[in-house]
Structure formats: C-alpha cells, structure tokens
Amino acid sequence: MSAASNLQSEDQFLCSICLDVFTDPVSAPCGHNFCKNCIDKHWNIVGRCRCPMCKKVYKTRPELQINTFISEMVAQFRQSTQQKASSSSSSSSEQQAAKPAEVPCDVCTGTKLKALKSCLVCLTSYCETHLEPHLTVSGLKRHQLIHPVENLEDRMCTKHDKPLELFCKTDQTYVCLMCSVLDHKTHEFVPLEEEYEGKKAALGKTEAEIQQMIRKRRLKIQEIKHSVKISKDDADREKAEGVQVFTALKESVDRGLNELMKEIEEKQKTTEKQAEVFIRDLEQEISELMKRSTEVEQLSGSEDHLHLLQNFPSLKAAPPTKDWTEVRVRLPSYRGTVVRTVAQLEKTLGKETKKLFEDELKRVQQYAVDVTLDPDTAHPGLILSYDGKKVNHGDVTKKLPANPERVSKHVIVLGKQSFSSGRFYYEVQVKRKTAWTLGVARESINRKGKIKLRPEDGYWTIWFRKRMEYQGLAGPAVCFSLKSRPEKVGVFVDYEEGLVSFYDVDTAALIYSFTGCSFTERLYPFFCPCNNDGGKNSTPLIICPVNQTA
Template sequence: MFVERQSRRVSVFLSKEILTLLVGVFSTADPQTDMAAASNLLSEDQFLCSICLDVFTDPVTTPCGHNFCKKCITEHWNVSDRCQCPMCKEVFTTRPDLRVNTFISEMVSQFRQSAQQKASSSSSEQQESKPGEVPCDVCTGTKLKALKSCLVCLESYCETHLERHLTRPGLKRHQLMDPVENLEDRMCTKHDKPLELFCRTDQTCVCMLCTVVDHKMHNVVPLKEEYEGKKVELEKTETELQEMIQKRRLKIQEVKHKVELSEEDADREKAEGVQVFTHLKESVERKLNELINTIEEKQRTTKKQAEDSIRELEQEISELMKRSTEVEKLSLSEDHLHLLQSVQALNIHHPPPTKDWSEVSVPPASYEGTVVRAVSQLEETLSEKMKTLVAEVKMKRVQKFAVDVTLDPKTAHPQLILSADGKQVKLGDVKKNLPNNPQRFSHVFVLAKQSFSSGRFYFEVQVKEKTNWFLGVTRESINRKGLITPRPQNGNWTICLTNRNEYQALDYSPVVLSLKSGPQKVGVFVDYEEGLVSFYDVEAAALIFSFTGCSFKDKLLPFLGPGFNDGGMNSSPLIISPVNQTP
C-alpha cells in the first residue's frame, strides 16, 4: 500500500513537472506573461471540476490523480456510502487526506485572471444593458445586455458568459430562451423545480414532482407541446382579431363616407333651400309692392278728388268774395241814382253761378279687405310657386342619378326598328327574320343593355307626338315569350299611354292617371334599396306616379314599348334623351 501511494505521488509530481516544462517552453522575463502564455495553451475544460462543472475552487488531487474542488469532493464523500473517485470509481479504504494543489490553484488563478481580462475586453464591445432590457446576472460592475436566459440555471447571460452554455457538453443540454426577467417565477414555488410541464386538466404550469403529487392522473404535456398548440390558437385568434379590426376599419370608412355624403346632401339641401326661399321671398316682396302700390293708388285718387273739390270751392269763394266787396262798397254809397243804377247793373238778386255742395262729399279711401285679398292671393301664388319649386328640386335631385342607356337589339321584337346608336325605337312595317333567341321578346318590347342591382338610377325618354307607348323597368328574368302583361306581380313596373289620351299606371290593378296635359318627355327614377319606381313629366317638373314598397331581388333593366302605329299617327319613335341637369 505504501509503494502504491508513493507511485501515485510521483505521478502527481510528474504531472506538475510536465506543466512546468510547458510553461517553461514559453517562458519570458515577465512571470505574468509566462502564466498568460501557459493559460492560452489550456482550455476552460481543463480547469473544470467534474462534480460542479465549474472552474476549480481550492483544487485538490485524489490518490488516483484526478482533481476536484475541495468542497465538491468532500460533500460527495459525505453523502456517499463509500469513498471512491467519481471519475475512475477507484475505492479508497480510508478517506484520503486532501490538500489544496497549489500548482493547479495558481494555474486556475491565472486562468480566471485571463478570462476576466478577456471578458472585460469583450464587454467593451458589447452593449450595456439599458432600462427595460434584461441584464446579465453574472456580470459584475457594469451589467451587459443579456442575449439568452437559461431555464435550468435560472440566470441570464451576456455574450461572454453565454459561451460556456454553447461549448460545454453538460451545459448544452440546458434550455435557453430569449432573455426574460424574474426567472424565479419559472420555478415551482412548492417543489423548487422548473415549471416544464403543463396540466391541461387544471390549465396551469407544473413541475415534474407536481405530476406525481397534486396532478396525478391529470392530462399533463410538455410545455413546448402546449406552447405549440396555444401558438396555433393565438395565431387563429390574431387572424380573427385582424379580420374584426379590418371590418371595423371598413365600417369607419363607411361611416366617414356616409358623413361626407351627408355633408354633401346638407350643402345641396341648403343651396336648394336658399333657392326656394329666395324665390318665395321675391314672390312675397313682389306681392307686398303690389299691395303698397294699390293702397297708394287709392290714396292718390282720393287726394286728387279732394284737391279738385277744394280748387273748385276756392274758385267759387273767390267769385263770391268779389261780389261781396262790390255789394259792400255799393251799400256805402249816398248817391241815390248811382246806387240804383249800380244795383240794377250788378243784378244782386241773381248771385254768380255756384254749385250745390250740400250733396257733394269726398269719401275717405276704403282699404278694407285690401290686405286680406292680397294675402289670399299671395297664399295661392306661394302655394303654386312652392309646388313648382319643390317639383323642380325633386327633379334636379333625381336627375343627379342619370345613367347612359342604350337599347339591346338582341331583346327587340323583330318588327321593331332601332337606331344605330341604340337611342331610338319605333315599330316598322315589316317583321324581320331574326334568330328567336331566349332574350328576344315575342311582343313589341325592347330592353336596354344596362342592368342595375343596387343603388339609384334615372333616365329620360321622349314620347312626343305618340298616341301609344309603354315605359318603365323590368326584372331581367321576366318571361319574354307569349302573352306578356306588364304588372309588378310579373316583375314589371310600367306606365303607358293608350287610346291616344288615356294614361295608366300598370299596378296590380291598373290606375288611371289624370294629367293636366300629356307629357312630352318622361323621366324614370329607381331606388333599388328603397323599392321605389317614379315617373316624372320632365318639362312640367311634375310627378306622374310612383310604385312604392317594391321588392327587387333581380337585376332591373329599362323597358320600352313604342306601341302599334295607330294608322300612322303613332309612327314617331321613343327617344332616349340626354338628361339636362340644370344648375
């Protein structure tokens, strides 16, 4: 046994001598430089304790020649049932007397110093941790920004201190993640073990010990598996949220657009209101001026009558005063002959001719009822004016939705003649030989090429010099063969002129239209969403008829029928006219 121990001591001594020789190979005048050169030849793995996997602290050598931290090997033997080398498993009958290997301790010290210098040099190139960033837990002094956090060590590392986890086999198995704070929150508070599992039963993170104690028989999966599942759910939720966000953004745009349209409508309404009330104001002012002129004319007539009477009275007074003066003068005369002769000459018994004013009077001008009649006339005028102005406003409003309409020859009855531009249609004398396609009418009707399935549209058709015509809109799927009865129940909303002067709205039951005069041009307005079809006398700016409460579920197309020739009296064409949108 003594010889064995001696040989082992020699082995340790030779190992020390070999290291010394290695250092001597690169020796210089500076011992610190010598040790630095030696440390450069050695890697960190050569200074790691195989028990704590860290750089030696107070390194000691066992009789078998392996090195450990003094504390590590001591604690290992304290808990072990026998004394043996953790590396080669050699058993010692008695616990060896361990002393610190001063040579290895010096080498470790030099290695630590070199590593610190290297770390210090590297740290100057790395980024210092800023507020809100995770700092390195190993750095002393200035804390550098952590690149990764270890879920096993529960520490965060900068680039320098992370190197061991990337190079050491034992540390490579540790789970690294992007740096996070409060790594202690990732430990089970009950068992002080990493939370590396997820209990789906209780929807909570657990450690390995939890699965055999509190969560036994529960559905437990690795965190990564649950993470992947939750990530898929979150991505789906994120997609749904983005869709919801997009819908709401579109709704915001829609609302903003509605507001813009509302502002435009408000501006248009104000302009139209100003125009209407300006006209009404002008009418009122005109009637007021007429009233004032009437009253003033009456007053002038009365005044003239009075002035004429006063002038005549003053003339008579002048004559009478002249006679009075003569009589008075004569009465003062003492000459008997002269007085008698003068009286005879004056003919005093017959005064100058005068008018009997007892029955003459100048009555005051009568204004009673003048204002009432004027107001009554104004009311009638305003009523008619308002009807006209409102009708004009409505016409302008629907004319803003004017669309370009052209007739489709594929739908026209073979006897109809269409103009080259598709704007006119009339009945010809000869039925043309055309393909009887499904779109073509078997009655003298024709459709436009344009169809509408939403919104509002308006077009005008000249019906001048015609004694028979049909005009309106129809759904695209209307039956075009055989007997055709234009009615809403058949998908058609039409008005017509028959028998030269009989106007009808072809409702569910035909409605006779009483018109003051026959329209020369008819406007057709459709509001798809409101279910409204209205017909207007364009020149009179008057509503002819409206179909309301309609239910449109199909495309709508303009529908025209020029009617039969009526002995040549109805030979004029129906003409789709451009809409004159007066300002």
C-alpha cells in the same frame, strides 16, 4: 502564472454533471471533481453513491470537502475571463442597459445589461460580457443558446427536468426526449424547429391575410371619407342653391309687395288730389255767395228808396256758380290689385321652379347608364328589338325555353344591367302610347305568378292609363295629373338614399318620387309596354340615349 494560463486553456474547470464552471468544487475519493451541489443532487436522485465518471461505487456516502486548490484555480479562471470580457466591452455605454421591454442579464449585479442569448442548459440569460465562457470554453459551447427569453423554466419539462425539444403532434404539446420514449412513445413527433417552420409559415399566411384585411379596411375608410366629402359638397351646393332660390323669391315677394303698395297709394293720392280741387272750387263759390248774401242783407235793410232801387238790378240774382249736381269724386278700383300681383309673383315663382327642376334634371343626368333589355326575362308575348332598346306587345305569344328568370304572367321585361349601390339614370320614350309602366324591381320578385306592383313586393313603379291617368304604385296607389303628357320619362335611383324619381324630360318637371326606400338587393330596370289593345298601343317603349346638356 504561466501554469494557471495553461490550465485555463483546458476544460479542467467544468463540472461533468452540469457542464459549467465549478461552484464549490469537491473531490470524490476516486479523485474526480464535481460541484458540491451537483454531486449531492446526483446521488440523491440515483439513490446510491457512484462516481459519474469512473462508476466506482461507495457503500456509504463519503464526506466531501471543498478542494481548495481547484477552488482557487476556478477563482483565477473566473477573474481572467471576466477581465477579458470587461476589456472587450470597455467601449460599451450605459445604453446597453436592459430596457423595460428587453430581457436582462441574470448574472449582472447592479445595472442589468441587455441579454444577448439565453442558455437552455443553464436556464440563464447572459449579456455580452457573461456570455463569453459559452463562446470560448469547449464544454460550454455544447450548450444550446437561443435568442434571449424570459421565464426559461417554462422551456424545461417539469417532469424530467429536460429541455422541451420535440412537438407531439398526437397530443399537440411540447415534450422532452425522455417524454418521447416514456409517456409518448407511440405518438408522432417532430422537432420543434420543424413545427416552428410550419407554424411560422402559417403565421406568415395569417399575417398576409391580416394585412390584406387591413388594406381593405383602409380603402373602405378612404371610400367612406370620400362619400362623406361628396355628401358635404352636395349639401353645400344644395344649401347655396337653396339660399339663392329663396333669396330670389324673397326679393320677388318684397318687390311685388312694394309695387302693390305703390300702386294703391298712387290711386289714393290721385283721388285725394281730385277731391282737393273740388273742395277748393266749392269753398271759393261759398266765399262769393257769402259775400253776396251780406250785400243783399245790407241793401234789404236800407230806408233809402232811391239807393235800394239803384242797386237792386245788380244784387237781385246770385252770382254765377258751377252746377255741382253731377260732380263726383272718381273712386279708384282696388279690386284685383292683390290678385294680379300674386299672379305675377306666381309666374316668377314658376320660372324659378322650372329653372330649379332643369338644374336638378341636369344633375341626375350625369349618372346616366347604358341600359338594354334582357330577352331571358321577357314575357313570351313581347317583341324586343335586335339591339335591346325597344319593346312592344305583339299579337302572338311565342313558345320560348323554360327560363327561371322569365316573367310568365305579365307583359314585363327587365334590364340586363343590375345595380346594388350608387346612383343611376336612364330615359325611356313613351310618346304615342296609351298605357305603360316604368320603374325598377328587386332581384327576388315573383316571376311566375300573379304580381302586385308595390314596394313591399319589390316594385317601385309609375304607370299611365288613358282613363285612369297617372299613378304612383306605392301601395296604395297615388293618383296625380300632369299639365302635359310626357313623351320621354327619366328614371333616377339613389340606392343608398333610398330614392326613386321620375321626370318629364322635355319639361324638366318632377313627375313622382318614392322616398325613404330600403334597398337590400340588386335592382333591375323595369319595363311594361302593356297590351297591344288591338293596335291602339302598338308603339314600343324605347330606351333613349341621354342628352346631357351643359
């Protein structure tokens, strides 16, 4: 047994062809030992019988017999190795069994344990127990071990049956050492490890980019959810306000209707009471007259001369009564009752509407932005203040540098600030001006030729002309009149909603709105103070700070 141990400490059980422990060991006539399958395969490939070790050539293939001594020693070696491996892994539990996503050991019988390494020489994956020979036997130590993988045959060159160890950069494929000196000898090669590092670095960069894209999309999801929340809050607030306003209006209508019915009914009751008094007095007089008529009739039928003469004086005339000739029931006038009630209701509705507009204006004023005029876009005939807040038309057209952004045909100037999302609001003083145009314009408007102020050409504006009154330039224009001339106009834009609204700031009244707009470009505030008109329209347009009241 000691001799066996000594033998087991040496590399005498390894086949020099496969470098693995003998399987069915046979001895050549020269005395060298090989796996029976290995030597047969070797001689079939080489085409002649020559010992791989000593190079002795045999004219005829010798008949090889199993070397029973070596076979027994190999069996002892395998048993000893397995016992050691079994002892070292006796504490292992069933949890080491390979899971569906893990590579199983190719050697295990029964329950397949999880493989720790795969051998590119043996084309076999080993668990901790069956990996032991590759870690202890010097011949097996030379084998190339990698992390466990499936389909090890795919890592071998199908043409030369050698491991794929190189990467051909010319053909962008994986080759073995034999390929590099035969089929790809003029090509550029790098070790798989080098190509691996390069591709790993590229994958790392790709992964970083993907993670960045994921982060951006998660932020976008948060942004969208936040937008939905804002929309829901706005909708809830608007619904609550709508319920409140219409409830108040309904109560006003009900109250007005009740008061109308009460007033009419009271007038009718008064008339009925007056008629009842008249009828009662008339019926009383009729009763007295009927009584006198009976007495007169009885006296006139009497045959007693003295009796008739004695009573005649008291019955010769009708009893005293009221003169009913001019007596009339005073009919009440119901005309105008409904009109007055509706007028009062309209007054109440006007108050509610005004309050509603005031609240709406306060809300849009929360989106106030600081707007200044852009001198690079101003028509040469315009005069801009130093702070960029005022503009009016002068009498002289200045010579200015040719600027592609400058408007050349119309007295227009745009704001410096542009907006491609969200909401914004600003206010412009138009007091004492006889003509003006305000609104927003998209970035790609025609700045050098004649223009038409309409949405299809990129303008969402309203104007005031002394004779033509007010127009919403919607193409065709929409004419309208206002109860009072605005002195300060507020401009509000909701980019996503496609809304542009104009307000009379002092009265908190809505002047005009463009709805259902489709914005795809940046929008710029638009200002046109109109021509000087001989000094009649010299007052400038003034961008005012927004007074956000609570």
